[in-house]
Amino acid sequence: MKQGIHKVIILIPGYAEWSGPGRQRASGTVTLIKGRTNVIVDTGVPSQKKLILKRLGAAGVTPDDIKYVVITHGQSDHVGNNNLFPRAKFILDTDVSVGDEYSVHDFHEDAFHIDDGIWAIATPGHTEHDISVVVETEDGTVAIAGDIFEKEGDWQDRSWEAWSKKPEEQRKSREKLLRIAQYIVPGHGEMFRVPPLATLQLSPGRQDIEQQEAFFRKHDALITELARKFQTHWSRIDEDKIKNWLRQFGDYRSITSVFPLLQNIDYIDDGKIIDLFTDFYEKLGSGDLGKVAFARLGGGKDSTSLIGYLCSKAFSEKQRHDVRFDNLEALARTTDPASLTVVFLDDTIGSGNQSVSIFKEWLGLSDGAPRHVHRLSSDTEQWLRKARLVYFALIGFREGKEQLADFLASQDIAVRVHTAITMDESIGCFDASSLIFDNPQVRLHAKKIVEEIGFQLFSDQDEWSDEKRRGMSLGYRGAQKLIVFSYNTPNCTVPILWKKGQFNGKEWLPLFPRRD
Secondary structure: OOOEEOEEEEEEOOEEEEEEOOEEEEEOOEEEEEOOOEEEEOOOOHHHHHHHHHHHHHOOOOHHHEEEEEEOOOOHHHOOOHHHOOOOEEEEOOEEEEOOEEEEOOOOOOOEEEEOOEEEEEOOOOOOOOEEEEEEEOOEEEEEEEOOOOOOOHHHHOHHHHHOOOHHHHHHHHHHHHHHOOEEEEOOOOOEEOOOHHHHOOOOOHHHHHHHHHHHHHOHHHHHHHHHHHOOOOOOOOHHHHHHHHHOOOOHHHHHHHHHHHHOOEEEOHHHHHHHHHHHHHHHHOOOOOEEEEEOOOOOOOOHHHHHHHHHOOOOOOHHHOOEEEOHHHHHHHOOHHHEEEEEEEEEEOOOHHHHHHHHHHHOOOOOOOOOOOOOOHHHHHHHHHOEEEEEEEEEEHHHHHHHHHHHHHOOOOEEEEEEEEEOOOOOOOOHHHOOOOOHHHHHHHHHHHHHHHHHHHHHOOOOOHHHHHHHEOEHHHOOEOEEEOOOOOOOEOHHHOOOEEEOOEEEOOOOOOOO
16 A cells, blocks of 8 residues: 555544633544544543544544554543544553553654554653654645644744643654654644744754764765765765765754665666666667667757767777667658667656657647757658657656657557666655665655755746645655766756755755756
8 A cells, every 4th residue: 555545634623721720621632544544543531422423424434443542642631532442452651452452562662553654653741651643644744743732833832841741852752743744733733734844943053063973974984985976977976065965954863864865866877878778779689670770869958969979889889880870850861761770769758748748849749939859851750650669768657658658659650668777656765665764754854854945946936836846846746766867867856966946045055966
């Protein structure tokens, strides 16, 4: 099951109201997590029994459908209807129980995995053993926090401190949740969206800066190794550039959270491009394709020109006399399409939109002025329809490959689309299945800070809506990829690596700036 399949539904919003001197009316928020594994977080006060059953029914769930009941802490306004769920597994304090059978789980040492994208984690402070539930939904990460947060904005009036058993521990727990969640369900209020991290004054102090420098000393050899790996990049990466890029994240925890991204970049230098092309060409040559020519896809400013140059290096000097790299018009004037296989070379097929737009411009089907190529002559267009066509890209997404092939088929142009590396659109660097992060809390923190920075970096796009900026904050269409070529970076890669812009009023210097 993919992450994001669960939904968070507030059955009863919590409240806390003073009714007189030393008297208060209060009930904790009752929350349903609905999906493959149904979970109730906190059960309110006993007088809410009928209301809970009614709200569950409205959500299409019965008490017997509930697999887990998580009690964020053991105060009476959060446990009043536990007996509605006799078949559920209960999590409270350090206990995990079913019926009268108990086991102990140390939430401080390890999150309790409830289902894909659902964890119970230790967040002490309001009491000694508070637990919060973290849920990855389609709309973002939700933290169901109990009384670690009383209500929205309680960091301004500091109302939470009056009820805290251990304020310093609770402050750390609050910061932990603020760093990983887009939304928080508080103990006594409606769910709210977490403000940007920069507005919450989590900036580093002297001790934090000392931790940063200790981190760099500890990982000095690894940073040197990464710099050696990236040294062929056109911007000339070295150790100082890597450290300075990391320092832009502002604090020790953010730096350590995003560092695994650098370790998992799929860096493709000239040598790897040649190796990938050679493997493809050897397989291509084993078929009955006749003579092969390589055609430039796009204009002189498109990456295909450079890809053609690099791929030509795969041939010996003698072989290059028999292999032709040229544009379509020149090939059409001098070759017989019946005896020729034309191979288009590209580095990346993402959504397929750019490749389709190039063919549309060639065929005179695009609106507006051409961005890549001019329309083909009628003779060249007819020649193109008769030739055997192969489209080869170093990296491609299945969806983009299918879109290109379907479009050309609709124009009665047959083409075989090959990619040296086919990537899954549904798996990004922040998905648990990517195996980049050992700890889900570190992964969610890294995702949140990368998303917030990415959103700000696109503030230079005045015509974009906030929705579009959020859609690009983790890469084109939220792809969350870590692909870097030595000469450029595709926009499916997370923008913190390639996008210039402003973050918190300062210039953001990407490690692998993109050439547009």
